Amino acid sequence: MNMPRKSKRKTAVNTSGKRKTAVARATVRKGNGRVRVNSKPIHIMEPELARRKALEPVQIAEAMNRLADADVIVDVQGGGQMGQVDAIRTAIARGLVKWNGGAEGDDEELRDEFIRFDRSLLVNDPRRKEPKHQMGRGARKKWQKSYR
Secondary structure (H helix, E strand, C coil), X not given: CCCCCCCCCCCEEEEEEEECCEEEEEEEEECXXXXXXXXXXXXXXXXXXXXXXXXXXXXXXXXXXXXXXXXXXXXXXXXXXXXXXXXXXXXXXXXXXXXXXXXXXXXXXXHHHHHHHCHHHCCCEXXXXXXXXXXXXXXXXXXXXXXX
C-alpha cells in the first residue's frame, strides 16, 4: 500500500498585522498570485497613496519570484485608513515569509529583504494614542492660568 508523500508546504498560513487600533488578518494559500483585501482586489484600493503603500511587500516578493504560487486574502477591521494600510502590509509580508519558508520555518532571504526595505513590514508598531489627562483639554494641553 503506497501512501502519498506529504508536501513540505502547508495548505494555508494565517498571519496578522496591527497598527494603532487596526487589525489585519491574512491567509496565504496555493493559488496564482492574487491579493485581495476585504474581498476586493488590492489593485483597486483608493486612495493611490494607500494602494502603493499596501503593495510594497507584494512588489518585493514578485521581484524575488516568491508570489507566483500563492493567493493572499486579507481581512482588515478597525482604525483609520492609513492604520489599516500599515496593518495590511505587515500581515501580507509576514504571511509571505511564512509561506515561502515551508515546513522548515521562515524564508530567511525574503525576510532579510523586507527588513532591509522597511523593518515595520514585519514588526507591529506598538505606538498608541496617549489618553487625555485631568486638568487639560487633551493629552498634553493644559488649561491656562492667569495670575492678574
